[in-house]
Amino acid sequence: MRYLTLALAKGRLAKKTLALLEQIGITCEEMKDPDTRKLIFTNEEYKIKFFLSKASDVPTYVEYGAADIGVVGKDTILEEGRSIYEVMDLGFGKCRMCVCGPEKAKETLKKNEIIRVASKYPNIAKDYFQNKKNQTVEIIKLNGSVELGPIVDLADVIVDIVETGSTLRENGLEVLEEICPLSARVVVNRVSLKMEHDRIRSILTGLNKLISEDK
Numbered sequence: 573m574r575y576l577t578l579a580l581a582k583g584r585l586a587k588k589t590l591a592l593l594e595q596i597g598i599t600c601e602e603m604k605d606p607d608t609r610k611l612i613f614t615n616e617e618y619k620i621k622f623f624l625s626k627a628s629d630v631p632t633y634v635e636y637g638a639a640d641i642g643v644v645g646k647d648t649i650l651e652e653g654r655s656i657y658e659v660m661d662l663g664f665g666k667c668r669m670c671v672c673g674p675e676k677a678k679e680t681l682k683k684n685e686i687i688r689v690a691s692k693y694p695n696i697a698k699d700y701f702q703n704k705k706n707q708t709v710e711i712i713k714l715n716g717s718v719e720l721g722p723i724v725d726l727a728d729v730i731v732d733i734v735e736t737g738s739t740l741r742e743n744g745l746e747v748l749e750e751i752c753p754l755s756a757r758v759v760v761n762r763v764s765l766k767m768e769h770d771r772i773r774s775i776l777t778g779l780n781k782l783i784s785e786d787k
C-alpha cells in the first residue's frame with residue numbers, strides 16, 4: 573500500500589489538528605518530541621506520513637500531489653488560489669478577514685478614492701476592493717504586525733485576520749468592514765480524491781464524526 577501524505581499548517585492550527593488526528597487513531601509519538609528537527613513522520617499501521625509546513629505552502633504541496641491531504645486556514649486557501657478541493661470545515665480556528673483601520677478611515681472608505689491598503693494577504697485584499705467593491709486601491713504587502721500600517725501612516729487601512737479583536741483595540745484600530753469568516757479546512761489533491769477515495773473518505777468520516785460530537 574502506498575503512503576497517504578498529510579500536510580499540516582505549522583502554528584496555531586497544528587496542535588488542534590494533531591489532537592483530532594490522534595482521536596481518530598492516527599498518532600505519531602515521534603512527532604511529540606519537542607526537540608526533534610525531523611520534518612516528516614510516519615504511522616506504519618495506517619501507512620500515513622505527515623509533515624508540518626509553513627501554512628502558505630500547504631496548498632502548494634497539495635496541488636502538486638506531494639501531499640494528498642492538507643489542513644490549513646481558509647485565509648491561506650483564498651490567498652494562494654491553488655487548484656485543490658476544499659472538502660471539510662473543521663470548525664476550529666474561527667476568525668474573520670476584515671478591513672480595519674482608525675475610526676477616521678470610515679469616511680475615507682466611503683469616498684471611493686484611491687486608498688493604500690496594507691496586508692499579508694494582497695490577493696484577498698485586491699479581490700475584495702477591485703471585484704467586490706469596484707474600488708481602485710494600492711496594495712502594500714507586509715509580512716506581519718500589519719496593524720502598524722495605519723499607525724505609522726504607511727497605509728489608510730489594513731486587510732487582516734481578527735480573532736479576539738485585542739490587537740486592534742490595543743492599537744487604536746477597529747473593524748471597518750467584514751470580508752469573510754475563516755476557519756481550519758481540509759483540502760485534498762484532485763487526483764488523490766479519485767485514486768485514494770476510500771482511504772481519504774474514511775479519514776474524513778472519522779473527523780466529521782468528531783466534529784459533530786463537538787457541536
Ligand code: PRP
Pocket residue numbers: 715716717718719732733734735736737738739740
Ligand atoms: C494575527 C493577525 C492579527 C492578530 C489577530 O497575527 O494578523 O495581528 O493575529 O488576533 P486578535 O484579534 O485575537 O488580536 P499573528 O499573531 O499571526 O502575527 P503576525 O501579525 O506577526 O503575523
